Amino acid sequence: xxxxxxxxxxxxxxxxCHGAEGKSAVPLYPNLAAQHAPYLLHxxxxxxxxxxxxxxxxxxxxxxxxxxxxxxxxxxxxxxxLKP
Amino acid sequence: xxxxxxxxxxxxxxxxCHGAEGKSAVPLYPNLAAQHAPYLLHxxxxxxxxxxxxxxxxxxxxxxxxxxxxxxxxxxxxxxxLKP
Numbered sequence: 001x002x003x004x005x006x007x008x009x010x011x012x013x014x015x016x017c018h019g020a021e022g023k024s025a026v027p028l029y030p031n032l033a034a035q036h037a038p039y040l041l042h043x044x045x046x047x048x049x050x051x052x053x054x055x056x057x058x059x060x061x062x063x064x065x066x067x068x069x070x071x072x073x074x075x076x077x078x079x080x081x082l083k084p
Numbered sequence: 085x086x087x088x089x090x091x092x093x094x095x096x097x098x099x100x101c102h103g104a105e106g107k108s109a110v111p112l113y114p115n116l117a118a119q120h121a122p123y124l125l126h127x128x129x130x131x132x133x134x135x136x137x138x139x140x141x142x143x144x145x146x147x148x149x150x151x152x153x154x155x156x157x158x159x160x161x162x163x164x165x166l167k168p
Contacts (some may be wrong), residue, residue, distance in 0.1 A: 035115055036113070038112045051139070
């Protein structure tokens with residue numbers, strides 16, 4: 001399972017687009033705060049597997065390339081734990 | 085631009101998975117309530133363009149197949165307007 005505290009320490013790269021608290025300042029980028037962890041994990045895995053293209057998908061693919069399964073679980077747990 | 089009221093009347097098919105108020109009961113499906121409208125529109129268009137695969141993408145592709153640009157804008161405005 002994901003560890004939200006560990007995820008918070010892996011989220012530095014996410015914050016530029018998705019906001020310091022998971023609420024993005026740029027409305028084309030999704031808010032992540034309080035999103036379901038299983039969906040967040042799915043989305044990260046989808047980028048990693050090349051199942052998403054277009055938009056900012058290439059950016060996301062680059063970021064997730066360096067993430068392992070535990071990293072993605074931790075990030076999902078972290079953003080899911082934030083207040084909407 | 086999207087019309088949230090019109091979107092509410094087009095959202096019946098969305099509610100089974102994404103919840104009556106945009107909060108999904110199934111954690112693998114994303115909450116939509118209070119998500120940024122431009123991101124929601126982007127996601128709908130991405131499904132329509134075949135830019136997402138895996139997971140429930142085939143289900144989403146089937147739903148968006150019947151939606152026009154205005155429909156997608158209205159749905160994005162509607163879900164964006166809901167409380168998180």
